[in-house]
Amino acid sequence: MEPFQNFTGIVAPLDRSNVDTDAIIPKQFLKSIARTGFGPYLFDELRYLDHGEPGMDCTHRPVNPTFVLNDPRYANAQILLARENFGCGSSREHAPWAIADFGLRVIIAPSFADIFHNNCFKNGLLPIVLAPTIVDDLFARAGGPQALRVEVDLPGQVLVLDDGTRIAFEVDAGNKERLLKGLDDIGVTLEQGAAIRAYEERRRREAPWLFVAPPPGLGV
Amino acid sequence: MGAKTLYAKLWDEHVVHLDENGTALLYIDRQLVHEVTSPQAFEGLRLAGRRPWRVAANLAVPDHNVPTRDLAAGITDPVSKIQVETLDSNCAEFGITEFRMSDPRQGVVHVIGPEQGFTLPGTTVVCGDSHTSTHGAFGALAFGIGTSEVEHVLATQCLIQRKSKTLLISIDGQVGPGVTAKDIVLAIIGEIGTAGGTGSVIEFAGDAIRALSMEGRMTVCNMAIEAGARAGLIGVDEKTIDYLRGRPYAPAGDLFEQGAAHWRTLVSDPDAHFDRVVRMDAAKIQPQVTWGTSPEMVVPIDGQVPDPRDEQDPVRAEGIRRALDYMGLEAGTAIRDIRPDKIFIGSCTNSRIEDLRAAAEVVKGRKVADSIQLALVVPGSGLVKAQAEAEGLDRIFTEAGFEWREPGCSMCLAMNADRLEPGERCASTSNRNFEGRQGQGGRTHLVSPAMAAAAAVTGHFVDVREL
Numbered sequence: 288m289e290p291f292q293n294f295t296g297i298v299a300p301l302d303r304s305n306v307d308t309d310a311i312i313p314k315q316f317l318k319s320i321a322r323t324g325f326g327p328y329l330f331d332e333l334r335y336l337d338h339g340e341p342g343m344d345c346t347h348r349p350v351n352p353t354f355v356l357n358d359p360r361y362a363n364a365q366i367l368l369a370r371e372n373f374g375c376g377s378s379r380e381h382a383p384w385a386i387a388d389f390g391l392r393v394i395i396a397p398s399f400a401d402i403f404h405n406n407c408f409k410n411g412l413l414p415i416v417l418a419p420t421i422v423d424d425l426f427a428r429a430g431g432p433q434a435l436r437v438e439v440d441l442p443g444q445v446l447v448l449d450d451g452t453r454i455a456f457e458v459d460a461g462n463k464e465r466l467l468k469g470l471d472d473i474g475v476t477l478e479q480g481a482a483i484r485a486y487e488e489r490r491r492r493e494a495p496w497l498f499v500a501p502p503p504g505l506g507v
Numbered sequence: 508m509g510a511k512t513l514y515a516k517l518w519d520e521h522v523v524h525l526d527e528n529g530t531a532l533l534y535i536d537r538q539l540v541h542e543v544t545s546p547q548a549f550e551g552l553r554l555a556g557r558r559p560w561r562v563a564a565n566l567a568v569p570d571h572n573v574p575t576r577d578l579a580a581g582i583t584d585p586v587s588k589i590q591v592e593t594l595d596s597n598c599a600e601f602g603i604t605e606f607r608m609s610d611p612r613q614g615v616v617h618v619i620g621p622e623q624g625f626t627l628p629g630t631t632v633v634c635g636d637s638h639t640s641t642h643g644a645f646g647a648l649a650f651g652i653g654t655s656e657v658e659h660v661l662a663t664q665c666l667i668q669r670k671s672k673t674l675l676i677s678i679d680g681q682v683g684p685g686v687t688a689k690d691i692v693l694a695i696i697g698e699i700g701t702a703g704g705t706g707s708v709i710e711f712a713g714d715a716i717r718a719l720s721m722e723g724r725m726t727v728c729n730m731a732i733e734a735g736a737r738a739g740l741i742g743v744d745e746k747t748i749d750y751l752r753g754r755p756y757a758p759a760g761d762l763f764e765q766g767a768a769h770w771r772t773l774v775s776d777p778d779a780h781f782d783r784v785v786r787m788d789a790a791k792i793q794p795q796v797t798w799g800t801s802p803e804m805v806v807p808i809d810g811q812v813p814d815p816r817d818e819q820d821p822v823r824a825e826g827i828r829r830a831l832d833y834m835g836l837e838a839g840t841a842i843r844d845i846r847p848d849k850i851f852i853g854s855c856t857n858s859r860i861e862d863l864r865a866a867a868e869v870v871k872g873r874k875v876a877d878s879i880q881l882a883l884v885v886p887g888s889g890l891v892k893a894q895a896e897a898e899g900l901d902r903i904f905t906e907a908g909f910e911w912r913e914p915g916c917s918m919c920l921a922m923n924a925d926r927l928e929p930g931e932r933c934a935s936t937s938n939r940n941f942e943g944r945q946g947q948g949g950r951t952h953l954v955s956p957a958m959a960a961a962a963a964v965t966g967h968f969v970d971v972r973e974l
């Protein structure tokens with residue numbers, strides 16, 4: 288994974304609460320067995336007026352002019368602003384894949400669904416939780432005639448708005464380090480292979496019922 | 508130290524390593540795998556030249572894409588077909604047991620795990636699927652994960668986790684007749700909201716929960732995720748243990764009794780501290796029907812569709828307005844006046860034998876109303892289907908005008924051919940009423956199996972207790 292670098296980007300305000308992962312990437316696109324290529328179908332049902340199917344060329348599809356990501360002000364937005372419980376619903380990691388593939392790097396909301404929040408960090412995305420009043424204020428600013436530009440400083444854990452306002456944010460220390468270093472989780476965990484094996488040995492003695500051999504197959 | 512919650516007990520038993528900032532490496536005993544969220548995980552393993560850490564800890568089954576009729580014809584949608592074939596070939600390559608489409612044990616992943624005894628009390632269970640919370644009904648710490656984590660578990664048998672907060676939801680007293688596990692959990696979500704459990708593991712307790720069968724408990728834990736929770740849990744009792752005895756993947760003989768002795772300790776200690784406690788009076792819970800596009804948009808059968816003008820909070824009012832618009836409903840409409848076009852009885856929430864029995868009891872001797880275009884029953888697994896057929900439930904359904912299908916996720920999420928057309932309204936026993944969940948433009952009302960059956964035979968929502 289690429290290390291997360293500080294950047295300044297445009298904020299696209301998606302004024303909805305409970306945005307679920309099926310809205311982020313509808314189920315028909317889950318049939319792909321790849322990890323990439325979901326960006327053109329991000330928010331497919333909201334973004335286009337026709338019905339999207341995997342493999343469609345999106346450059347000629349009719350777009351929904353009222354959808355925020357189709358607004359010229361927010362072209363090339365890198366920060367998504369949303370309301371509470373963003374990313375609820377299915378655990379599909381296709382949602383953060385689509386968001387990242389589209390070019391977004393940060394999502395700001397008053398709250399996130401847990402699995403989605405977790406999935407973001409595995410894909411170089413930074414989800415930021417801010418108080419509802421601050422989110423309200425950001426919506427007011429981002430909805431103006433001039434798009435709002437925000438600098439994201441992850442090491443410093445601060446957002447700097449274009450008028451100089453600074454907004455501090457919290458991020459779990461482990462997740463922050465993984466983003467900044469672009470770490471491969473599996474490699475890091477495998478360094479603890481001996482501890483995992485020792486744990487398994489102990490469990491085999493203490494809870495042998497967990498390690499019974501599976502039943503013979505039905506030969507199907 | 509001292510008194511511990513069930514969650515703390517499960518957590519402590521599975522910590523392999525804890526680092527300074529509170530992040531744990533948690534051991535995973537069981538992983539269920541399905542075709543939608545696993546291909547990229549296997550691909551990741553292959554690219555890194557890694558093998559599964561412990562093959563026997565995994566069990567795979569295709570469910571989301573499988574057709575529910577004409578299985579002999581195979582999958583006609585080429586993209587779905589590739590996904591299921593990819594699961595087959597990945598499992599063969601890595602030596603993982605898979606119940607293929609043709610296997611009589613095939614079914615929805617959260618139905619077959621418990622049915623096979625693969626899910627055991629005191630285990631950690633994961634799956635690349637949010638409704639993994641279902642397995643918490645057995646006193647197992649079970650939660651949904653993303654595909655990167657599926658790969659992580661395959662490669663290391665562990666996950667990087669932080670401890671969650673705890674929320675105790677106690678349903679005190681007993682529900683009245685005709686009120687089911689589904690009504691209880693919908694009422695809970697109506698009470699605490701879809702973000703009410705965010706960051707928490709919910710333990711469900713109280714007399715009304717204890718009184719539920721294992722099937723009912725699975726229904727409740729299944730929907731913990733719709734309350735935003737990381738996982739749902741119910742303490743172990745003799746019902747849990749009896750359910751597991753003799754299941755193919757459960758231990759047998761002495762080993763089972765040894766396990767059972769430990770499982771009996773898997774309850775929260777009486778003085779255990781929870782971060783938050785919610786108590787509800789079971790007697791007040793009525794059969795529930797959702798009216799909107801989020802499971803928290805729910806009212807009792809006697810209720811009405813709410814009016815956004817009565818909502819103070821402007822964001823919430825806008826949410827209601829949008830939901831009414833999508834659902835094609837007027838504020839103030841009585842729930843009883845809502846007329847579904849289709850009926851779906853199935854999904855990992857409500858497709859177990861008890862669910863089918865409850866629905867069949869309502870349907871027996873009645874006919875599906877003329878206004879209903881399609882009424883589907885999709886059993887949760889091949890074994891549930893066989894059991895139901897042995898009991899004659901299939902004939903009750905088909906004689907009434909229901910279609911009796913093969914197991915799978917089906918119209919719960921419409922990845923196969925079973926789906927709603929734009930504007931169609933469905934009484935569904937599944938768990939999500941999000942926009943487009945059952946097909947683009949489809950309108951979902953979540954209900955219990957008995958309530959779905961009642962709507963099928965009357966053509967509108969009705970209090971099943973009055974039939």
Ligand code: SF4
Pocket residue numbers: 570571615616617636638854855856915916919920937938
């Ligand atoms: S039945 Fe529905 S909720 Fe359950 S696993 Fe299948 S798609 Fe998911």
